[in-house]
Amino acid sequence: MSAPAYELFGPLDALLGGTATIEYVLLGLLLANMVTRVFAHRRNVAEAAGGNVFRIRPLIPGLADEAPGDLTRHPAHVVTNLALLLASFYYTTLHQHSGIVFTSLVLGVFITDFFEFESRCVDFRRDLDIEPPKGAIAASLLALLYVGYLSLFQFIAPVWSAVV
Template sequence: MPPVSLFGPLDAVLGDSIEYVLLILVLVNLLTRVLAHRRHVKAAEEGGAEAMSRFLPHAASNALLVLAAFYYLTLHHHAGMVTSVLVLGLFITDFFEFEARKVEARRDVPIERPKGAIAASLLTLAYVAYQSLFFLIAPAWGAVV
């Protein structure tokens, strides 16, 4: 547990394992992104742009990811700031990618993958995996540094 506890019992429960929670949330977000894209393609084929709507599990995973990143910021300031910036970038990218898919459906062009959101997700995944799984590369890192 960190020396300064802003959230009391939450810090006692999640304080030492928040990196792993973030890793799981990023992986869940990737999975819900795939499911949301499939749903958007199917909705666009059946009913056009009006039939498309945001995928609730993906929106919930985005919200949980943002909240977890902000909580991580209270525990580890430097890593939390980097993670929060990456997650907020991912959140904003998701918002605009959905709007771009609706434009594609209105223009009757094939629905593309959300490339920007995928790139932001992979960058976020790489950093969160580095933070949470550092113990795997710590011996090699220590030998180099």
């Protein structure tokens, strides 16, 4: 893809060296988000099974709305969620169409993660089994398909154009 006619973020644009690099960054962040989701789920299951809840300080002061004895969010998963969201907003400044589509998918992942965590907290309070975050996994896979298409299609483009 061609470089944009302007540099909105100046040094950040120069550091990333064009739009192809940010697509790989998005792919890496999304894969990291999926891995941290596994760690977060394992931690929540361990918290529910053992009864000992890991207490962490909230990332943003004043947002400690969890009840005592509730499940906690995994800090690495929170960081990857926020980094993925900010990187998708940055990608929107480079390519409006694909950036808006990807940002919509990432917002879907973000919102799904938020509500599925709250659902797991309710399951924990009612002594139900903690289920895996199926909705967030599905939303992540959909976002992975799209960002994979954006970043990796150039490698199969010659074969694809020969067939289609």
